[in-house]
Amino acid sequence: MTDTLGLIFILIGVLFDLFGCIGLVRLPDIYNRLQAATKCVTLGTCMILFGLFVITGISSAGILSLLCALFVLFTSPVGAHALARAAHRYGIKLWDGSVTDKYADIDRPEH
Amino acid sequence: MVNRIVYCIMLFAMWLLLTWSPDIENVTAGLFVAVICTVLFGHLFFDNAVRILSPRRVFWFLVYIPFFLMHMVRANLDVAYRVLHVDVPIRPGIVKVKTTLTSDLGLTFLANSITLTPGTLTVDIIGSDMYIHWIYVSTDDPENQTAVIVTRFENIIKRIFE
Numbered sequence: 407m408t409d410t411l412g413l414i415f416i417l418i419g420v421l422f423d424l425f426g427c428i429g430l431v432r433l434p435d436i437y438n439r440l441q442a443a444t445k446c447v448t449l450g451t452c453m454i455l456f457g458l459f460v461i462t463g464i465s466s467a468g469i470l471s472l473l474c475a476l477f478v479l480f481t482s483p484v485g486a487h488a489l490a491r492a493a494h495r496y497g498i499k500l501w502d503g504s505v506t507d508k509y510a511d512i513d514r515p516e517h
Numbered sequence: 518m519v520n521r522i523v524y525c526i527m528l529f530a531m532w533l534l535l536t537w538s539p540d541i542e543n544v545t546a547g548l549f550v551a552v553i554c555t556v557l558f559g560h561l562f563f564d565n566a567v568r569i570l571s572p573r574r575v576f577w578f579l580v581y582i583p584f585f586l587m588h589m590v591r592a593n594l595d596v597a598y599r600v601l602h603v604d605v606p607i608r609p610g611i612v613k614v615k616t617t618l619t620s621d622l623g624l625t626f627l628a629n630s631i632t633l634t635p636g637t638l639t640v641d642i643i644g645s646d647m648y649i650h651w652i653y654v655s656t657d658d659p660e661n662q663t664a665v666i667v668t669r670f671e672n673i674i675k676r677i678f679e
Contacts, residue, residue: 422593429600437650438609441638442600445592448633466537473534483632483639490640490650494611506610506657509640509648 408460415457422450435501436493444486451478523570524562525555577676584673585630592635599652610654611640614647614663616671623678630670637666 429442455475462468500507532547599606618624628639628647636652649666656662 422597425593425597425600429596432600432605433607434605435609437611437638437640438607438652441636441650441652442596444632444638445589445596449589449593469534469537473531479633480629483629486632487628487639487641490638494640500611501609503607504609504611505654506612508613509611512643 408463412457412459412461415460416454419450419453419455419457422446422453424450426450434503436498437490437500440486440490444482448478448482451475520562521555521559524559525551528554574677577673581673581677585633585670588630588634588669592633595635606653608653608655609651611648611650612654612662612666613659614649614667615645615659616642616647616667617645618671618675618679619645620678623674626678627667627670627674630674631666634670 423446426442426446429446430439433439433442452475455471455478458471459468459475462471494509528551529547532551533544536543536547616624616627618627624642628642631637631647631649632639638650638652640648640650642648647667649662651662651666654662656665
């Protein structure tokens with residue numbers, strides 16, 4: 407029973423990871439791609455790790471996968487934030503269909 | 518000082534969970550590493566760890582978790598819809614919204630929550646302005662944008678961290 411439940415979690419996780427990868431290919435610019443990569447891949451990976459925890463129960467591997475899910479949840483948005491900010495500062499333009507870019511209007515202190 | 522002791526205990530507990538073995542060598546090594554890390558890096562962490570452990574804040578944190586998970590699942594279904602749709606229905610842009618949070622930890626949590634929820638990605642925070650990349654800009658009015666993106670999390674996070 408727990409095996410089946412865990413496998414269902416892993417299956418859903420793999421599906422969300424797949425959607426994230428399709429997003430990487432189909433969306434037009436780095437910022438939109440980061441959106442797909444961050445959201446889908448974070449939840450997908452967390453669900454795979456949680457499924458592993460459901461299967462193995464409270465053991466070394468189970469606790470490790472829970473902790474890894476927690477770390478992924480905390481670090482992946484920070485990574486996406488750093489990438490998006492760095493890309494914008496480097497001068498990568500938004501996609502042509504973008505409607506507004508308030509971040510380009512500010513004057514930054516020179517480093 | 519109390520902060521440092523709390524960090525030390527948290528690091529030690531993390532070590533025990535990660536290694537998951539009750540050997541005396543393992544526990545001693547963990548204690549040693551926890552103390553060294555606390556002495557060397559304790560000043561880098563936020564200052565109000567003890568304050569956050571009060572029951573009222575822990576209660577709001579427990580309320581926040583299911584609320585956040587619900588929005589996270591919604592975000593994923595939203596991305597899946599946009600990615601699998603034939604026309605890729607997006608209308609992206611970077612908008613500027615205001616936040617009333619001031620503590621570093623609260624801002625971090627708010628920015629991370631915004632990144633993991635439907636259609637939004639935090640690009641930068643300057644003072645009280647947050648620059649958010651939005652995959653489908655549904656309104657051009659800054660106040661409506663703030664209401665849609667920030668307010669739903671801000672109210673709870675304010676109760677936890679401020």
